[in-house]
Amino acid sequence: MVTKQKSIINRILKNTERPLSRDEILVKGREYLPRLGSATVDRFIKQMCENFELVGLSFPGQPTRYELPAEKEHPHFICRVCEKVFDLDIPMRLPKVTLPDGFNLSGGEVVYSGNCPKCDGKI
Numbered sequence: 061m062v063t064k065q066k067s068i069i070n071r072i073l074k075n076t077e078r079p080l081s082r083d084e085i086l087v088k089g090r091e092y093l094p095r096l097g098s099a100t101v102d103r104f105i106k107q108m109c110e111n112f113e114l115v116g117l118s119f120p121g122q123p124t125r126y127e128l129p130a131e132k133e134h135p136h137f138i139c140r141v142c143e144k145v146f147d148l149d150i151p152m153r154l155p156k157v158t159l160p161d162g163f164n165l166s167g168g169e170v171v172y173s174g175n176c177p178k179c180d181g182k183i
């Protein structure tokens with residue numbers, strides 16, 4: 061079932077050029093639905109992640125950010141000033157790794173860091 065809230069979350073992520081944290085989704089969601097509750101957003105994020113309609117990205121010391129599943133693997137860029145995470149539209153493949161016994165691979169991530177255009181010159 062596609063609910064209004066879920067289609068709003070979808071639209072927000074489609075219209076943004078970067079992965080968003082739950083708080084950013086909530087703030088933008090309230091532009092469409094002023095009474096959107098944070099528990100509702102949490103519930104839909106959880107549900108959409110379980111259905112693989114949403115992908116969570118976590119970086120150390122950062123809130124988890126979400127994006128729609130990408131058609132191709134792409135690296136991310138994290139701004140050291142504003143801490144926003146951006147998608148880099150660069151096709152790339154992660155190298156295959158062979159893990160030691162007992163390790164289970166569930167994902168991989170290439171992250172570059174530096175300054176975004178808005179924060180250029182602030183460090």
Ligand SMILES: [Zn+2]
Pocket residue numbers: 139140141142143144175176177178179
């Ligand atoms: Zn920045």
